[in-house]
Amino acid sequence: MGKTFKFVGFAGSSSRPSRTRNLVEAITTTAAKRIGATTTIYDLNEIHPSLGSTLDPSTAPLDLVELIEAITNADALIVGSPVYKGTYTGLFKHLFDLIEPKALKDKPVVLSATGGSERHALVLDHGLRPLFAFFSADIVATGVYATETDFTDHQPSSAALLSRIDRVALELSWRINTARDEFPEPLQILAQA
Numbered sequence: 001m002g003k004t005f006k007f008v009g010f011a012g013s014s015s016r017p018s019r020t021r022n023l024v025e026a027i028t029t030t031a032a033k034r035i036g037a038t039t040t041i042y043d044l045n046e047i048h049p050s051l052g053s054t055l056d057p058s059t060a061p062l063d064l065v066e067l068i069e070a071i072t073n074a075d076a077l078i079v080g081s082p083v084y085k086g087t088y089t090g091l092f093k094h095l096f097d098l099i100e101p102k103a104l105k106d107k108p109v110v111l112s113a114t115g116g117s118e119r120h121a122l123v124l125d126h127g128l129r130p131l132f133a134f135f136s137a138d139i140v141a142t143g144v145y146a147t148e149t150d151f152t153d154h155q156p157s158s159a160a161l162l163s164r165i166d167r168v169a170l171e172l173s174w175r176i177n178t179a180r181d182e183f184p185e186p187l188q189i190l191a192q193a
């Protein structure tokens with residue numbers, strides 16, 4: 001039997017209900033269904049107050065250590081943040097500030113965000129993409145940005161958003177199916193470099 005892949009979603013929102021969490025969950029479960037992966041979704045509520053009160057990762061409480069381990073051990077990471085003041089939330093960034101620079105190298109990462117306005121859609125490319133490029137993550141080309149009109153009762157509902165979710169789920173499953181250990185030998189050597 002083949003490996004069961006683990007997909008982890010993290011939403012940098014503290015709202016309940018949260019459009020961002022529901023978007024991250026929709027992307028994660030849609031992609032996971034394609035390849036039979038397991039899913040775990042987190043948001044800021046699950047890690048409060050540990051995240052905000054930890055300045056040094058070596059003193060992180062157990063729940064924060066477990067979240068960091070879940071993220072770093074995931075076969076794919078699906079992140080999302082509401083736009084606050086033009087970019088991702090402060091605690092979203094704080095979590096990744098606590099993660100080792102090499103911990104996400106080559107990890108497939110899907111970027112998503114929700115905002116009140118279409119005007120901040122470039123948060124994907126001006127905020128999230130540079131952060132995960134810093135980590136040398138394997139960022140999936142398509143990102144997902146949605147505003148309030150794309151949701152009904154905080155759940156993704158517009159045809160455009162659902163189609164975008166399907167698109168990014170497909171791209172992520174391609175990434176997973178061409179995992180490095182399935183490459184022919186010369187490419188395996190490159191992948192290990």
Ligand SMILES: Cc1cc2nc3c(=O)[nH]c(=O)nc-3n(C[C@H](O)[C@H](O)[C@H](O)COP(=O)(O)O)c2cc1C
Binds near residue numbers: 013015019
């Ligand atoms: C403190 C705060 C700042 C916000 N700043 C922006 C912003 O700069 N641009 C924008 O488009 N929406 C902004 N919004 C709206 C949220 O991004 C939007 O409602 C988002 O979908 C909320 O996600 P959630 O349901 O996960 O909390 C802001 C909301 C809050 C509470």
